[in-house]
Amino acid sequence: MKSYILSFATVFCLFICGANSFGQSLSVENLLDKAVTLSQKGDSTGATEALTKGTSALETEAKSAGGSLKDKLLSQAGNLKSLIPLASSGKLSSGVLGKAVSAVKMLVGANRISSLLGKGESGLLGNAANLTNNLGLIKAGSSILGSESQSQLGGLLGEATKAVSGLDKKGVTGKLAATASSKSLGTIVKLVGSAL
Template sequence: MKKQVFAYLIAGCMLVFAHTSFAQRVTLEDLLDKAMVLSQQNEKQKLAETLKDGSIALESEANTRGNDMKAKLLGQAGELKNLIPLATEGTLKTDVLGKVINTIRLVVGANQINNLLSEGKNGLLGNAESLTGSLNLLNAGKEALNVKDQDKLGTLVDAVSGAVKKLNGQDTSAKLAASSAKKTLGKIVDLIKDAV
C-alpha cells in the first residue's frame, strides 16, 4: 500500500513539473511576441517590464531545462537585460530588439530539442507537439542567421517535419520516425550552437 501511495505521489509531482515547464515555455514565447508589439507601439515602461520578465523566464529556462546550452540561454538573458535602459529611455530600435528576440527563439528552440535528444529515441516518442513547437520557434527566429545558415536550417526543418508528425504513437512507425528524426534534429541543434 505504501509503495502504491508513493508511486501516485511521484506521478503527481512529475505532472506538476511537466505542467510548470510547459507554462514557462509558453510564457517566454508570449513575452517575446509581446515585446515586439510594445516596441512598435512605443510603450516604453511596459516594454522595459516585459524585457525584465523575459530575462527572468530565460534564466528559468536555463536553470531548469538548459543542458549544454545553459551558457547561451544565460547570455541571451543578459542581452535582454542590456536592452532595458534603452527601452526605458525610448531609444531602443525595433530592428535591434527583433534581432535579439529572433536569436532567443533560435536558442530556446534548439535547447528544447536538445533536452529531448538527451533522452535518446525515447525522448522523442510522444513529443510530436513539443518538437513541432520548437521547430516553429526556429523558423520564426531564423532571420537572425546569415543567409547560408537560414537556408541550411530551412532545409533541415523541412526534412524532419514529416518524421516529427509521426512521433506521437508508440508503434513501429513512431519508433522508425524517431530513428529517422534523431540525426536531423541533432544537426539542427549543432547548427544553432555554431551559428549563435
C-alpha cells in the same frame, strides 16, 4: 442548490481558463514577442515590463532545463538585460530588440529539443507537437542568419518536421520516426549553436 452548483462551476471554469491564459502568457517567447510589439507601438513602459519578465523567464528556463545550449541562453539573457535600460528610457529601437528576440527564439527552441534528445527515445516518442512547436520557434528566429545558413537550416527544418510527425504513432512506426528524427534534430541543434 442548483444555482449554487452552477455558479460554482462557472467560477471554477473561469479560474481554469484564466490560469491557462496566464500560464501561456508567461512563456519566454510570448513575453519577448509582447516586448517587441509594445516597443513598435512606442509603449516603453509596457515593453520594459515585458522585456524584464521575459529575461527573467529565460534565465529560469536556462538554469532549470537540460540541453547543450544553456551557456548560450544565459549569454542571451545577459544581452537582453543590457537592453532594459534603453527600453525604459525609450531609446531602444524595435529592430535591435527584434534581432535579439529572434536569436533567443532559435536558442530556446534548439535547447528544448536538445533536452528532449538527451532523454533518448522516451524524450521523442509522443512529443510530436512539442517538437514541431520548437522547430517553429527556430524557423521564426532564423531570419537573422545569413542567407546560406538560413537556407541550410530551412532544409533541415523541413526534413525534421516531416520526421517528427510520426512520433505519436505506436509501435515500430513510432520507433522508426524516433530514429529518423533524432539525427536531423541533432544536426539542427548543432547548427543553431554554431550559428549563434
